[in-house]
Amino acid sequence: MTDKTNDPVAIWQKMMGEMEKGFNSFANQAMSSPEFSQAMNRAGGVAAGAQKQLGELMEKYLVSMNLPSRDQVTGLAERLQSIEAQIGEMKSMLSQIAASSGISQGFDGAPKPPRTKRPPSENGGQT
Numbered sequence: 001m002t003d004k005t006n007d008p009v010a011i012w013q014k015m016m017g018e019m020e021k022g023f024n025s026f027a028n029q030a031m032s033s034p035e036f037s038q039a040m041n042r043a044g045g046v047a048a049g050a051q052k053q054l055g056e057l058m059e060k061y062l063v064s065m066n067l068p069s070r071d072q073v074t075g076l077a078e079r080l081q082s083i084e085a086q087i088g089e090m091k092s093m094l095s096q097i098a099a100s101s102g103i104s105q106g107f108d109g110a111p112k113p114p115r116t117k118r119p120p121s122e123n124g125g126q127t
Contacts, residue, residue, distance in 0.1 A: 062069050
């Protein structure tokens with residue numbers, strides 16, 4: 001086995017451990033100061049303000065291009081889901097009504113016309 005004092009991996013691990021301890025203590029001291037929390041508060045406020053301004057700018061751009069915004073598309077999707085749910089309920093009710101009355105036709109209730117058209121004969125329709 002190699003000697004721990006001459007092992008480059010052990011030396012590297014010890015050096016990295018010491019650097020990590022030093023960095024952690026520095027970061028803990030910096031984060032515990034009121035100046036750090038104020039700076040982080042300001043940075044968060046600036047980021048939120050910038051995001052709000054970008055959203056408003058995109059909204060104006062989409063309006064000028066006559067395109068819907070994200071909120072409008074989301075609203076349309078919600079309305080469409082509601083309409084689809086209502087249609088599903090109507091189909092279910094119609095199926096129940098048709099089953100109880102013995103109707104085996106389509107949902108429109110109209111009887112299907114008889115099939116009278118015949119396929120063309122093998123000689124091209126000529127006799």
